[in-house]
Structure formats: structure tokens, C-alpha cells
Amino acid sequence: MTELDERSWAEAIGMYERRYTIAKVTARKHADWVLDVYTLMRGDTPDVRGWRVNDPYVEEPERRDDPFHPFTVLPSNHAKADEFRLRLSEIPRASAKRLLVALSTPWIDVERVPDFEESRARLEEKADTVLSRFPESSRFYANTGRKSADLDYYKRITSCTEVSVYTWDPGLVLVSETEVGMVWSFIAW
Numbered sequence: 001m002t003e004l005d006e007r008s009w010a011e012a013i014g015m016y017e018r019r020y021t022i023a024k025v026t027a028r029k030h031a032d033w034v035l036d037v038y039t040l041m042r043g044d045t046p047d048v049r050g051w052r053v054n055d056p057y058v059e060e061p062e063r064r065d066d067p068f069h070p071f072t073v074l075p076s077n078h079a080k081a082d083e084f085r086l087r088l089s090e091i092p093r094a095s096a097k098r099l100l101v102a103l104s105t106p107w108i109d110v111e112r113v114p115d116f117e118e119s120r121a122r123l124e125e126k127a128d129t130v131l132s133r134f135p136e137s138s139r140f141y142a143n144t145g146r147k148s149a150d151l152d153y154y155k156r157i158t159s160c161t162e163v164s165v166y167t168w169d170p171g172l173v174l175v176s177e178t179e180v181g182m183v184w185s186f187i188a189w
Contacts, residue, residue, distance in 0.1 A: 002125060004132045010052040012129035015104040016183065023054040025133065025174075025181035034081040036180040037173055041071040048179060070186060073163040087161040088141040088173065089148035093131065096140035098153035099172050100127035103185045108170055110154045130183070131174075138176040143169075 002008045013023040026039045027048040039045055043063045047053050062069040075084035091099070101123045105113050113119070134140075142148045145159045160170040164186060171184030 002129050002132075004129060006049070006051050008129050009133070012126040013052055013054045013183075015123060015126045016054045016185075017056075019104065019106070019108075019185055020056050020187070021054060021103060021183060021185040022057070023130075023181075023183045025049070025051075025179050028176065028178050028180050032078070032081055033173075033175045033180050034075045034085050035078075037084065037182060038075045038081075040180065040182045041068050041074060043067045043069065070164040070166060070169075072165055084163065087143050087163060089144070089146060091140050091142050091149050091151075091172075093136070093138075093140060095142075095149065095151065095153060096172060096174065097124065097127045097131055099142055099144075099170075100130055100183060102153040102157065103170065103172065103183050108168075108185050108187065109156050111156050130181075133179065134174045134176045134181070138174060141173040141175070143171055 016023045024040060024045060025047055026036055026045055028036050030036055043055065043057060044067060057063055057069060060069065068074055073084050075081040102108055102110050104123060110116055143161045143163065144151060144157055157170055160168060162169050166186045168187040169184060171182060174181040
């Protein structure tokens, strides 16, 4: 596996640059990590380590009026954090790896990628690099339904509980004792 450093991180999250996907990490400052997700949703949130952030909305006009665009379900206080948390389900690390790969694919659907087997090892290595920032004790949460923990993310994702202005926005929250990350993809139909 690639050693985690600023360069390997930049290369790993580079797999999201061809999609409308936000990928970034902030410091964990709250016992309730969902409150740190609120910080991540703000468009101008830098990476806590000063590393690369993937945020295709940086120059969007909507951000001038709303720094949280495209997010609409904002966990800004404990009541709203509970509302946001209800949209997530915990998933195991192995599922988080597959979801990280799926979120990088066109249409967020591995089955629609004709040459997936040729690119699978490279994408999984990048996903492993992202996960290496989050130790084994970390927890992972997806908004892909109550059965998220049992899903094979290399099959078509059939549901998600939206938190944005879009009709389809599957995402992953990564939580360690010191950092909280998000990789959130958007499709507007």
C-alpha cells in the first residue's frame, strides 16, 4: 500500500475530480462528530492538514449566496445533527472502501463502467490511501439506506437519503478520534 503523505493523498482524491464530488477532511472538535460534518459542508473549509480538497463547487455562483451549497440538511446544532444522523447508517471498513471506489465512477455505478476490472486495482489502491488516514478504530457512515452495512457497492446503488438540492447524492462520512472526512457525490437528473 502507498504510504500516506500529502502527495499520495492528492493523487487518491484526484479520482473524484471528474465528478461532482466533494472530498475533504477537517479536525474533529466535537464529541458528536456530526457537528464536525457541518464544518465540512461549508464550502471554504480547508483540509485540517493543509492537504488537497476536492470541491467542484468552489467557483459556483450559488456558493456566493449560500456557503453550504449544495447541502440543505445542515447539522448545525444537536437537534439538526440528529436529523442528519437519521439519514446515515454505519457500514464496515470493507464496504467503505467499495463505496469510495463507486463514488468515483460515472453515474456512481460500478456496473456501468465497461473497463472496471482493468481499473479496479488502481481505484482500490486510491481508496486504501483515503482509508489509511482513518485508523482501524474509525467508523464509517453512508446515506444509502437501512441495509447499507450489507450492500455490495460494486452493484448498482439503488437508494440514498438526500441531504442536498439534488435528487441523488450518495456519500460517505469517515470518523476517527481526531478527524472527520466526507466524500459526497451528486447527480442532478
